[in-house]
Amino acid sequence: MKCPFCGSLSDQVLDSRPIEHASVVRRRRECLECKKRYTTFERPEEVSLMVVKSNHSREPFDRKKVWSGIDRACRKRPVAAETIDKIVDEIENELSAEYVMEIPSNIIGQKILDKLWDLDLVAYIRFASVYRQFGDIDTFMEELKKLKKEHLKRASKAAMPKKSKI
Ligand SMILES: [Zn+2]
Numbered sequence: 752m753k754c755p756f757c758g759s760l761s762d763q764v765l766d767s768r769p770i771e772h773a774s775v776v777r778r779r780r781e782c783l784e785c786k787k788r789y790t791t792f793e794r795p796e797e798v799s800l801m802v803v804k805s806n807h808s809r810e811p812f813d814r815k816k817v818w819s820g821i822d823r824a825c826r827k828r829p830v831a832a833e834t835i836d837k838i839v840d841e842i843e844n845e846l847s848a849e850y851v852m853e854i855p856s857n858i859i860g861q862k863i864l865d866k867l868w869d870l871d872l873v874a875y876i877r878f879a880s881v882y883r884q885f886g887d888i889d890t891f892m893e894e895l896k897k898l899k900k901e902h903l904k905r906a907s908k909a910a911m912p913k914k915s916k917i
Pocket residue numbers: 754755756757758759782783784785786787
């Protein structure tokens with residue numbers, strides 16, 4: 752902090768306390784040069800995550816966009832609005848834990864896919880078909896095949912603990 756009296760950059764914090772109902776910290780400081788005392792009010796810089804798209808343009812992370820993307824994929828599926836809220840929360844938390852300032856947009860798409868995969872396969876396929884824009888029928892069929900395989904694997908895993916009934 753620059754001393755308002757002599758301009759020195761060396762100071763010592765005497766006292767530091769948060770101000771109630773505001774994200775501001777009041778600090779009492781003493782200049783190490785001229786020994787005068789002054790008060791600073793510090794607020795954290797608003798940190799907003801920026802999304803970097805494949806064409807290198809940037810836009811602020813928009814929670815609503817993620818929400819409506821998932822909502823569209825889940826239309827007429829047995830998925831509650833609260834579940835979508837929860838997923839968006841999770842994605843937002845993961846992003847702010849894993850990224851500082853900038854997130855490649857494909858990461859967000861991938862995270863949504865991961866969540867839908869566990870939630871609802873129809874919603875997953877819907878989102879994937881929009882998101883990955885399967886260029887041709889072959890890639891789409893490939894994705895379906897992969898899904899079916901994975902689905903069977905999961906189904907048999909889930910059935911494993913039970914006794915087989917014949
Ligand atoms: Zn000073």
